[in-house]
Amino acid sequence: MNLTDLEKFSHTVTPCGDRLNISKPFSRGEYSYATDGRLLIRVKRLVDVPEVSGAPSVKKIWPNGNYKSFPIPAFPEPKYSPCPWCTGEEPCFSADEYCEECNNTHVQEELNPVTIGCSSFSDHYLSKIKDLPNILIAPTGKLEAAILTFDGGGGLLMPMKI
Secondary structure (H helix, E strand, C coil), rough: CHHHHHHHHCCCCCCCCCCCCHCCCCEEEEEEEEEEECCEEEEEEECCCEEEECCCHHCCCCCCCCCEEEEEECCCEEEECCCCCCCCCCCCCCCCCCCCCCCCCEEECCCCEEEEECCCEEHHHHHHHCCCCCEEHHHHHCCCEEEEEECEEEECCCCCCC
């Protein structure tokens, strides 16, 4: 994995500048990370990924223990619908305003959970990780982060509350 691959898993910064410390991949110790707050990817440290002041300490959140791993099951392609807040006949935002509901993409994800083990996960997040080499997911509890393992790295994915 390289920096470009890792950037696909980073948080998109809003104009308000929230989460600036995770808006790009960052390194800590022997690993480089990318996260958007719901999905975290960890790989061996990449030389072109710097340490970032204020980035979270991942050691605090990494689950301990052995959990049953599953391959990502087949699921339908994720779907999107027009954002009800900023599109349509009378949008509530002018062209120079920012829609926090859709990050100005003018579409919203239709949430379709995919059950794996004891947890349900967003089809949108599973579509982001499904092509990682030899990806496995190990749910650790109904509402706890699942452990991801793949050739060259690992990660965490938060389940959906349903």
